[in-house]
Amino acid sequence: MDIFKDLLEFKLVDIIDVILVALLLYYIYKLVKGTVAIKIFIGIIFIYLAWRLTDFLKMELLTSIFGGFMKVGIIALIVVFQPEIRKFLLMVGSTNFGTRRKFFKQFNFLKTDTFDETDVEAVISACNKMATTKTGALIVFEHHNNLDFLTNTGDEMNIKVTQPIIESIFFKNSPLHDGAIIIANNVVKATRVVLPLNNEKNIPQRFGLRHRAAIGITEKTDALALVVSEETGQISYFKDGEFILFKNTVELTEIIKKDLM
Numbered sequence: 310m311d312i313f314k315d316l317l318e319f320k321l322v323d324i325i326d327v328i329l330v331a332l333l334l335y336y337i338y339k340l341v342k343g344t345v346a347i348k349i350f351i352g353i354i355f356i357y358l359a360w361r362l363t364d365f366l367k368m369e370l371l372t373s374i375f376g377g378f379m380k381v382g383i384i385a386l387i388v389v390f391q392p393e394i395r396k397f398l399l400m401v402g403s404t405n406f407g408t409r410r411k412f413f414k415q416f417n418f419l420k421t422d423t424f425d426e427t428d429v430e431a432v433i434s435a436c437n438k439m440a441t442t443k444t445g446a447l448i449v450f451e452h453h454n455n456l457d458f459l460t461n462t463g464d465e466m467n468i469k470v471t472q473p474i475i476e477s478i479f480f481k482n483s484p485l486h487d488g489a490i491i492i493a494n495n496v497v498k499a500t501r502v503v504l505p506l507n508n509e510k511n512i513p514q515r516f517g518l519r520h521r522a523a524i525g526i527t528e529k530t531d532a533l534a535l536v537v538s539e540e541t542g543q544i545s546y547f548k549d550g551e552f553i554l555f556k557n558t559v560e561l562t563e564i565i566k567k568d569l570m
Contacts (some may be wrong), residue, residue: 427495428470429565433558435475435535436544445486445539446479447519449504450569451493454530463488463502471496479537488524489534505529515544523547533568 330539360375432448439446449456464485468474470492478500479486489499504522516538523534528550537547546553546561555561 322471338560341480343456345399356493363566388463404416427492427569431470432473432475432492432535433562433565435472437558438472439479439537440542441546443539443542444476444481444537446475446481446535447489447517447536448475448535449489449491449502449523449526450533450565451498451534452531452533452569454532455493456493456530456532459502459526460491460499462545463499465499466497468497469498484505489526497544520545520547524550535565 326359341506356375356378360372360379363371364374427450436446436448454515474497477483478490478497484502489504490497491502492498505525506518506521517540519536523536523545524547526532527534528549531549536547537543538545544558544561546555546564553564555564
């Protein structure tokens with residue numbers, strides 16, 4: 310009876326504690342959603358619940374086994390979840406916390422309508438046009454992780470996204486066509502950006518540095534990336550360091566819109 314009585318005696322601090330834990334779990338779920346890590350994350354939740362249940366039921370042997378796993382397994386988890394931990398820490402240390410509006414943008418479920426929705430149709434139309442002329446392009450969509458640490462490698466801009474603007478930036482004789490552009494809130498915030506390359510993942514030989522850069526930035530952050538191949542004119546889409554398949558540009562547009570939500 311005393312146990313149930315204690316459970317019913319919730320204080321304000323306890324309610325806040327539960328809410329913060331729920332928010333933390335939700336955001337972790339958002340980070341690993343759609344990746345292989347989601348299955349590991351769910352498995353950890355089950356093991357933790359089993360550990361707490363056996364402890365509550367005074368099952369000492371099982372409690373010690375689950376407890377030992379939870380203590381020793383933390384090292385293995387750091388290795389397994391390295392990309393997700395890196396993204397989470399990047400989000401925490403992001404300069405997006407500088408303003409109230411951008412703070413809420415960090416949390417997808419608290420996002421307001423004060424942010425301009427990126428004109429994905431204009432970007433895809435520009436990519437289609439550049440694909441026909443085999444004009445190479447690398448476009449990065451900023452998501453929750455702030456990419457200001459990369460803008461210093463290029464030229465900072467503040468240009469509204471339109472199809473002609475995207476095409477003119479990557480025009481072969483343009484001084485801005487080298488490197489990547491970063492788009493956030495329907496604004497081209499930087500051009501000629503140098504992105505970190507991925508040299509570990511094996512990709513087909515027909516893909517070059519733009520594709521490796523797209524893999525690298527989407528592995529290290531939650532950004533999304535579009536690449537137009539200068540050799541083939543093929544459009545490629547990257548998320549979480551992986552190629553994302555699509556049937557046509559209409560489907561690609563819908564996928565990007567959904568991923569930016």
